[in-house]
Structure formats: structure tokens, C-alpha cells
Amino acid sequence: MRILLINPNTSEEFTKRVQAIADRYAFPGTTAVAMNPTAGPRSIEGIYDELLSSPGTLELAINHMNDFDAFVIACYSDHPTIYALREITEKPVLGIAEASMYVACMLGYSFSVVTTNEEWEPLLRDAVRHYGLADRCASVRSTRMPVLALEESSPAETTNLILKTARQAIDEDDAEVICLGCAGMAGMDKELQAALGVPVLDGVVCALKLLEGLIGCGVTTSKKRAYAQPGHKPIIGLPEVFGTVYR
Incomplete structure (x- = not known):
């Protein structure tokens, strides 16, 4: 099986x-390939950034639609391209936020999300509600660290800041599972889990493993109602690639 993991921002460091x-x-038996668009914001720290990242992300996915069996949107948000891709392909599509939150609910009753900048707190609370998990989410806490600071800060400094915030979620909010709320935190889960004594989830890993299972059991995205294939219509002033997916 072949899975494409798309980092919607243009940070090659995050993609690596x-x-x-x-x-x-x-x-x-899985070939997993990470890519990022060549045009768009270098980091995604709010709705405006999400929208600016969407054309490049969609174009990348469309150009590789026939090369992969499933797609991951590796941004810890309720990114709009997740739903757009579900409309234009039957192949499974997951975002890393929803993947980690669903897995968290299987490992404990309550979970908390530890994210980066403060602006993500209300956006991720909205995402939790959208996924139907408001009753299971103990809190969304930010480290107050900008996304790109994950590239610039020392690993020890970053880990300590996330550790401090996660401990607050466990001690003050009764969180039983911690979800790492940024793709830039990928690879930090096991060290944090050992220090915290509760499950710590990397959304990239959760999405990858869930997709391997979905592909393995041969299920696809429903084309009934919500994710029906878009009907043909003229597209004015946009690259031709965006019109190729209409039925």
C-alpha cells in the first residue's frame, strides 16, 4: 500500500x-511518502494560513491522486482540504488532529491537546466539537510557542515547555491522554510519555496506522451525500488541474 502524507505548509524541515x-x-508492506507544496505559508497558525495553504495542498494531492491509496493531511487542525479531498476521491483521507483524538478516546476517557501558539486554542476547541468529542476533551492548552519556534529552539527547551504544559493538563484538567497538537512535534511522543506516565499521541503516527487498517480491510470514503463527487462547472482564472476532478 502507498500513503501520501502532505504537510500543508512549505517548511521542508517539518516535512522531513x-x-x-x-x-x-x-x-x-507500506510505502509512506511525505511531501509539501512549493507555494504557500511556511507555517500554519490560524484560519488565514489554512486557506492560503489549501490551493497548493489540493494541487499536490490531485497531481498524485493515482499514485497513492490514501492521504494524510499532516496539519494539526480541522484543515479544509481534508473534506475537499474526501469529495474528489474514494480513497481514505485523514487529518492528524482527528486521528489522534479518536485514538485518544480508545486509550482513556479524557484527553487534552497540547498545541503551539495561543491562537490555536479556540480553533482546536471548535475542531473537538466538530468531531463530536467535546465531552471527552479535558482541555486544549498552548505552550505559547510559535510554530516555527519548533525549528529554532533547542530540543531540550521545546520538550521541557511541552512537558510543563502537558503536566498542567494532567494535574489540573484530569487529562488521561495527551495529544501533541502540531506536526512539528512529531517524534517527541515517546520521551514525553515516559516522563508523564500517560499515553502521548503523535497525530502523524495515529493517521498512518489508522489508514493502514482502513486500506487493509478494503473500505473507502462514502460518496453518498456529504462527500459526493462535485459536479462539473466552469472554473475561471485558476489552474486547469482543479477542474480535472469534476465528474
């Missing part, structure tokens, strides 16, 4: 982290 995680956890 995603690829390293995929290489570590993919089953022997």
Missing part, C-alpha cells in the same frame, strides 16, 4: 520530520 516518523512506523 513527518517522513522520519513514517519511515519508523510504517509496516514493511
Whole structure:
């Protein structure tokens, strides 16, 4: 099986982290490839960034639609391209936020998300509600660290800041599972889990393993109602690739 993991921002450093995680956890029969668009914001820290990242992300996915069996959107948000891709392909599509939150609910009653900048707190609370998990989410806490600081700070400094925030979620919010709320935190889960004594989930790993299972049991995205294939219509002033997916 072949799985494409798309980092929607243009940070090649983040993409390398995603690829390293995929290489570590993919089953022997799985080829997992991480890519990022060549145009768009270098980091995604809010809705505007999400929308700016969407055309490049969609174009990348469409160009590789026939090369892969499933797709991961490796941004810890309720990214709009997740749903757009579900409309234009029957192949399974997962975001790393929803994947980690669903897995968290199988490992404990309550979970908390530890994310980066403060602006993500209300957006991720909205995502939790969208996924139907409001009753299971103990909290969403931010480290107040900008996303790109994950590239610039020392690993020890970053780990200590996430550790401090996660401990607050466990001690003050009664969280039983911690979800790492940024693709830039990929690969930090096991060290944090050992220190915290509760499950710590890397969304990239969760999405990858869930997709391996979905592909393995031969299920596809429903084309009834919500994710029906879009009907043909003229597209004005946009690259031709966006019109190729209409039925």
C-alpha cells in the first residue's frame, strides 16, 4: 500500500520530520511518502494560513491522486482540504488532529491537546466539537510557542515547555491522554510519555496506522451525500488541474 502524507505548509524541515516518523512506523508492506507544496505559508497558525495553504495542498494531492491509496493531511487542525479531498476521491483521507483524538478516546476517557501558539486554542476547541468529542476533551492548552519556534529552539527547551504544559493538563484538567497538537512535534511522543506516565499521541503516527487498517480491510470514503463527487462547472482564472476532478 502507498500513503501520501502532505504537510500543508512549505517548511521542508517539518516535512522531513513527518517522513522520519513514517519511515519508523510504517509496516514493511507500506510505502509512506511525505511531501509539501512549493507555494504557500511556511507555517500554519490560524484560519488565514489554512486557506492560503489549501490551493497548493489540493494541487499536490490531485497531481498524485493515482499514485497513492490514501492521504494524510499532516496539519494539526480541522484543515479544509481534508473534506475537499474526501469529495474528489474514494480513497481514505485523514487529518492528524482527528486521528489522534479518536485514538485518544480508545486509550482513556479524557484527553487534552497540547498545541503551539495561543491562537490555536479556540480553533482546536471548535475542531473537538466538530468531531463530536467535546465531552471527552479535558482541555486544549498552548505552550505559547510559535510554530516555527519548533525549528529554532533547542530540543531540550521545546520538550521541557511541552512537558510543563502537558503536566498542567494532567494535574489540573484530569487529562488521561495527551495529544501533541502540531506536526512539528512529531517524534517527541515517546520521551514525553515516559516522563508523564500517560499515553502521548503523535497525530502523524495515529493517521498512518489508522489508514493502514482502513486500506487493509478494503473500505473507502462514502460518496453518498456529504462527500459526493462535485459536479462539473466552469472554473475561471485558476489552474486547469482543479477542474480535472469534476465528474
